[in-house]
Amino acid sequence: MALSPDRLDRFARHIVLPEIGGPGQVALANRHLVLVGLGGIGSPALQYLAGAGIGRLTLIDDDRVDASNLQRQTLYNTRDIGHGKAVIAKRWVTGFDPALDVSISDGRITPDNAGGLVEEADLVLDGTDNFATRLAVSDACVRADVPLLSAAVGRFQGQVGTFAGHLADQACYRCFVGDAFDAEDCDSCAEDGMLGAMAGWVGTFAAMQAVRVLLDGISGFGDPQWGTVQLLDGMKPAMRSFNIAKDPRCRGCGSAA
Numbered sequence: 001m002a003l004s005p006d007r008l009d010r011f012a013r014h015i016v017l018p019e020i021g022g023p024g025q026v027a028l029a030n031r032h033l034v035l036v037g038l039g040g041i042g043s044p045a046l047q048y049l050a051g052a053g054i055g056r057l058t059l060i061d062d063d064r065v066d067a068s069n070l071q072r073q074t075l076y077n078t079r080d081i082g083h084g085k086a087v088i089a090k091r092w093v094t095g096f097d098p099a100l101d102v103s104i105s106d107g108r109i110t111p112d113n114a115g116g117l118v119e120e121a122d123l124v125l126d127g128t129d130n131f132a133t134r135l136a137v138s139d140a141c142v143r144a145d146v147p148l149l150s151a152a153v154g155r156f157q158g159q160v161g162t163f164a165g166h167l168a169d170q171a172c173y174r175c176f177v178g179d180a181f182d183a184e185d186c187d188s189c190a191e192d193g194m195l196g197a198m199a200g201w202v203g204t205f206a207a208m209q210a211v212r213v214l215l216d217g218i219s220g221f222g223d224p225q226w227g228t229v230q231l232l233d234g235m236k237p238a239m240r241s242f243n244i245a246k247d248p249r250c251r252g253c254g255s256a257a
């Protein structure tokens with residue numbers, strides 16, 4: 001598939017990069033990314049993912065816009081308060097680039113419905129704020145053979161990791177965090193606070209890592225770095241990374257799964 005003249009113009013700054021190029025841009029147009037969570041991480045992530053021309057996007061969030069979101073959730077305006085985030089996010093994408101195929105789900109993601117929501121994805125990006133949802137998404141990704149990019153932020157600390165727990169030698173998100181949070185909603189954003197730009201840093205970095213995963217095997221930038229978690233420290237500021245090994249006893253991806 002060749003890019004049309006207007007798409008060549010739109011993505012010119014990508015296409016001149018040897019690490020992405022025409023083949024990379026065509027690949028992005030053919031990819032399907034499922035974005036879970038349209039909050040402080042999902043908002044800036046979606047803006048850069050749509051900007052990157054990822055051709056098919058599924059947006060999942062059951063929340064409504066609250067005045068306290070506007071400090072960091074860059075998709076929403078004052079007039080959006082009280083309206084559903086998924087609907088507004090879809091409207092934003094459609095206005096930004098009508099060539100992208102966008103669908104939404106505005107119900108709560110659970111262990112029962114997560115499988116159906118992720119099964120057609122090339123990549124799932126999870127930017128939700130609680131462990132119960134993250135683990136449900138992770139377990140569904142492992143079962144559906146779909147890689148997971150997990151991003152989280154609190155106060156001045158962020159983490160972004162790529163997981164391919166469906167592969168025999170790679171960790172899943174549950175290998176990383178364990179089972180301790182399975183039943184608990186550990187959302188502490190409201191109590192702990194968060195610098196708005198910190199969520200923006202994590203969200204845009206997650207978008208960059210998503211492009212890296214989606215170009216695996218296509219062009220030079222493609223390198224999923226499975227099992228690597230990047231820690232973003234907004235106080236110093238600094239970044240560091242570490243690797244997660246597969247836990248053979250993991251309930252999500254191990255032999256006990």
Ligand SMILES: [Zn+2]
Binds near residue numbers: 165171174253
């Ligand atoms: Zn695992």
